[in-house]
Amino acid sequence: MNCSIDCELFLFLFNISVMYCSSECKRAAWEQYHRVLCLGPSREDPDHPINKLQDAWRNVHYPPETSSIMLMARMVAVVKQAQDKGRWQRLFSHFCSRAANEQEEIAHKLLGEKFQGQLALLRNLLTTALYDDYLSQWFTPEGFRSLFALVGTNGQGIGTSSLSQWVHACDALELPHQQREQLDAFIDQLYKDIDKETGDFLNCEGSGLYLLQSSCNHSCVPNAEASFPDNNFLLHLSALSDIRPGEEICISYLDCCQRDRSRHSRHKILRENYLFVCSCQKCMSQMDDADVTSEDEDEGEGETEGDDMEDEMTDV
Ligand SMILES: [Zn+2]
Ligand SMILES: [Zn+2]
Ligand SMILES: [Zn+2]
Structure with a gap:
């Protein structure tokens, strides 16, 4: 659905x-x-x-x-x-x-x-x-x-061009300081060059406030996601799985790679960037996990996501 x-x-x-x-x-x-x-x-x-x-x-x-x-x-x-x-x-x-x-x-x-x-x-x-x-x-x-x-x-960042999607993906990369600066400078220059050629229309990017979307809490196993499929400012909130009446609709502030990381790593990102401690169903179930960062973990060790989350309410 x-x-x-x-x-x-x-x-x-x-x-x-x-x-x-x-x-x-x-x-x-x-x-x-x-x-x-x-x-x-x-x-x-x-x-x-x-x-x-x-x-x-x-x-x-x-x-x-x-x-x-x-x-x-x-x-x-x-x-x-x-x-x-x-x-x-x-x-x-x-x-x-x-x-x-x-x-x-x-x-x-x-x-x-x-x-x-x-x-x-x-x-x-x-x-x-x-x-x-x-x-x-x-x-x-x-x-x-x-x-x-x-x-x-x-x-909510609004990016509707493939270029801006690429830039957002670059923003999400974790890079050593110097590489980050080089990449940022490169992107900066790229935007300037493109702007010179095409004017502002390519840069369909901005930010907006969406009342409904901003009232969605975060979960590390979200049941919905926000996107801009119409290539304009209309935000679509789409279900990622069946949502039962009364079940809380949650989006994720983490991208899919970040969501696969250990509880410890996820919490670090959420604490530093969004200033809260996640107590979603996944985080609660991993409460007893050792405080390891994902880099130290075996690749592909991510657990399968339970589909019995319907009754759990996320409280962040
Ligand atoms: Zn004017
Ligand atoms: Zn969580
Ligand atoms: Zn218009």
Whole structure:
């Protein structure tokens, strides 16, 4: 069985220097947020506050995923333009909020060690570009950090080209530091070269917030997965196995290779990247396993996945 649910999409971003597939999309964007974010003739002006914000983000973050800060900008713009501002604020508040120390950790994780001081810079630039009295809370140090954590933990990467799928696969590789830097630099250059030739349309990549998908917990034996089969921003949540009424729908934050690793290795990845300890059915059943990392294990030792997981609820 493979039933698809189109998750309701609230926000998505492909690229801020915008091209639209149709005049309907263009009008919809204009009415929802683009009036606030429109660069108009200032598109090439490096001193335009929104360009400065994007530049700062590019400098602290690996380029193909430039979207997070602009996703935040778009959230601000949507509320600024909205008639019913409260409705949008309530909507955003559905995405889980974290404790202050967790938000701090998430922000550092997203920015990397080198850039721990950059949160204040980004906040200043966002304030200059888009400050709004109604949203004053989002521009305080705490509010900004919490928005940053919200986007960082709930933002779903959207990549619809085979190139971006390849880039995501590269991102997932575990490489020695130097090789990682070389690969990142290569990809960076590749994007620049392609951009020169084709413009932005190839780079159908961004991130969005999906309310239903973000309410799915993680499991190391997921019964559903998110994908973008239509080559656009519509997220499909598809069942990987039969799901009984009342059974929790879980996706996996780990790719399939990572899921085959030992409990110890999975927990390390989840703890470091998503800040939680997994207690899914698989993890519970491996509770007594020795704390070995997968590298030390025999290849192909992965257990067969039990199909009697229906009654188990995952609680992460
Ligand atoms: Zn469109
Ligand atoms: Zn515009
Ligand atoms: Zn687990």
